Amino acid sequence: AQSVTQLDSQVPVFEEAPVELRCNYSSSVSVYLFWYVQYPNQGLQLLLKYLSGSTLVKGINGFEAEFNKSQTSFHLRKPSVHISDTAEYFCAVSESGNAGNMLTFGGGTRLMVKP
Amino acid sequence: GAVVSQHPSWVICKSGTSVKIECRSLDFQATTMFWYRQFPKQSLMLMATSNEGSKATYEQGVEKDKFLINHASLTLSTLTVTSAHPEDSSFYICSAREPGRYGYTFGSGTRLTVV
Numbered sequence: 329a330q331s332v333t334q335l336d337s338q339v340p341v342f343e344e345a346p347v348e349l350r351c352n353y354s355s356s357v358s359v360y361l362f363w364y365v366q367y368p369n370q371g372l373q374l375l376l377k378y379l380s381g382s383t384l385v386k387g388i389n390g391f392e393a394e395f396n397k398s399q400t401s402f403h404l405r406k407p408s409v410h411i412s413d414t415a416e417y418f419c420a421v422s423e424s425g426n427a428g429n430m431l432t433f434g435g436g437t438r439l440m441v442k443p
Numbered sequence: 444g445a446v447v448s449q450h451p452s453w454v455i456c457k458s459g460t461s462v463k464i465e466c467r468s469l470d471f472q473a474t475t476m477f478w479y480r481q482f483p484k485q486s487l488m489l490m491a492t493s494n495e496g497s498k499a500t501y502e503q504g505v506e507k508d509k510f511l512i513n514h515a516s517l518t519l520s521t522l523t524v525t526s527a528h529p530e531d532s533s534f535y536i537c538s539a540r541e542p543g544r545y546g547y548t549f550g551s552g553t554r555l556t557v558v
Contacts, residue, residue: 360545371449371536371549372487379545418486422545430477431538431547435486 330355330421332434340440343411349404349437351419358424361402362431363393366416375417378402379424389413414441445471445541449550456527456557464522464553466537472517473539477547478510481534493520527557 335350353359360379364372376387383395393404402419419434446469456462466476474495479487491501491512499512509531511523520539524531537550 362547364549369452369534369552369554371447371551372538373549374546377546424545430489430492432489433486436484438484 330357330359330423330432332419332421332432334417334419334434334437336437337435338438338440340442341409342442344408346407347405347409347413347439349417349419349439351402351404351434353400353402353419353421355400355421355423359421360424361393361395362420362422363387363391363402363404364418364420365389366418366436368415372418375404409439409441411441411443413439415439445539445546445548447473447537447539447548447550449537449553451553452551453554454556456555458528458557459526461523461525462527462555464524464535464537464555466520466522466539466550468518468539468548471539471542473520473542474517475540476514476520477538477540478512478520478522479536479538481536481552483534487536490522524555527555529557531555532557 331354333352341347362377363375376385378385378395386392417437420431423429448467476493478490490505491499493499493512493514495514501507514520536552538547
């Protein structure tokens with residue numbers, strides 16, 4: 329079984345400032361890692377995912393994340409945020425190599441971008 | 444990319460009635476779909492895994508007789524909330540595994556309010 333911990337429930341930040349949303353996971357097997365964004369009353373949109381290869385993953389909307397196996401982390405970063413980035417962000421894991429395996433989500437981090 | 448259509452986007456029903464939520468994969472065949480429930484300001488909780496042509500697998504604590512899941516075709520899964528009560532009010536989201544890729548596409552969610 330795996331678990332995901334998002335260390336910050338809320339992250340306030342000023343517009344154009346950099347931001348990092350933290351995610352740590354626990355698993356006894358190899359995992360795939362995902363970051364999703366959710367706007368109010370909407371489903372989840374994939375920002376990026378790590379399956380294998382380069383540990384630095386670039387996603388949509390200027391976001392990137394780095395997989396750190398030794399620290400079991402997959403933190404999400406953006407060098408300069410916009411008001412429109414205000415949303416809920418979820419980190420998730422699934423067992424690697426298993427085509428039908430479910431996603432396990434972290435508790436979410438609410439990013440609040442202030443003007 | 445893969446698209447999952449979920450409807451209705453919101454529904455209000457009277458206590459004791461049943462509500463059906465549909466989740467369709469528009470441009471791919473989804474042998475496996477997942478149903479999640481999300482309470483306000485909380486993460487997604489997996490309710491059940493729906494497999495085409497077979498019975499759904501429910502997570503511990505989810506009443507299978509209350510939340511009926513049917514996955515009769517490769518493009519359609521339905522969740523029926525039977526004899527709904529106010530405590531069933533929540534945001535329900537479906538997800539499908541993208542074929543050939545390790546990713547998951549989410550529907551836009553259904554806001555259920557039971558009065």
